[in-house]
Amino acid sequence: MTQPSNEGPGNGGSNPPARQLTSCGDVSCELLVDPIPRPTPDPIKVTLKPRVAKVTFVDHHKPNSKLIMEYAQSVLRERGIEVNDEILIKADASVRMPEAMLQSLSGEGGLVLCGISD
């Protein structure tokens, strides 16, 4: 039978799949080949509380997204939150933002709201 090598079941929608499984039949044990490629660098770090109370929006061209973002800007300003006037543009929703933009936003320390879904 198969033995998982990491903790807990991985069958939930949000749980990452097991990294290693071993099969032990009547005669011997055999390692199963993990079919799932994994990212090579460290996982992405997400900071939920920004260092600076300022919000920047990044648009990636979903329908009506700019209208929604402009509305969100006005609501935030009404609540006294500093909002960057410029809405930055990312060319495509399915790719990462350009490295220069990422580095620039990382350096600012504010909250970045990126993209509006369909």
Next chain:
Amino acid sequence: MTTYATLEDIENCMNNGWTDGLPVIPPYGSLVDEMLDAMGWQAHDIVGEIASQNIVVRAEKAAATAVMAGCKPEYGSLLRALTDGLLDPLLNLSGAEVTTGGAAILVIVSGPVVEELGFEHRANALGANCRANATVGRFAQMMRYFCGRGGGVLQSHGTIGHPGRISFCIAEHPKTEWGSYHTQYGLPEDASAVSLMSTEGPNSINNHYGDTGAQILDTIGDCMCHFGQTAWYYRSGGFVVVIPPDHMALVAKDFSRDQAREYIYENARRQTDQLAKVGRIAKAPIEFAEVEPGVLRSPLKNPEQLTFIECGGDGGRFSAVIPRWVGSTHAVCKQVV
């Protein structure tokens, strides 16, 4: 009992995330080695990258996935070409996996390999109960699922998806009226090929009483023009039109492939203002969408976004339209060698 151990292995694969939702063949090392040989790769050969997720894909991952999907080693050459296509950055595998659009990877097999490997290309061609179609299509979806989610870091966000996300492989008739499907992507007529693109589910088209090619093409074009078609705004993907023999007999009598493509492009249109009125065009359209108020709008940006595949059984005047996913800006066609 060895059999019992194997069933336990299947359950454990499923319980630990090594599955597309259906039972898999456990990827025992000996089976994966045999598949690697058939694909002509060494285990650690790099067969592709998903740069946006910092993922390098090695051959053993593809071979393990092929075993799990139930593919035979005899499919090795085809699976190698298919893997190359799946990991071609133009296909945007990760985008297809995580999009709200719920896209699947459509695999179209064409040329002599269809008969050599026993693909079904006649009855129920879009959902054939045939090992070659089912497992090759499943392999493509499992690769999308395993590779596209960044090793489990990302989540799939398809709003409704469609059944093709389990398996979606269509094989073309070995003999066609208009030439092999892959000739539309520049490969020679006598080649074997796999063509890939990310798509929504097929829309069925019924016309039993039309007796001209134009009537059949008008019916197909009308299906492409319903309000709900995703293509209306971005027009970045296009459509695959599936034409079985009974409809093909009428269409081919009056049209070449290029003429049919041009006919649909010119005639399948809808008033832009009507589309805007029901919310199918954004209130502040982006430049890329090329929205022109007051004119008839095609769901195609150009005729080349329309391709035709000839498959399906005799009897029954049905066709189908398969809309490509809006993020499917490119199809990928690879020769099987």
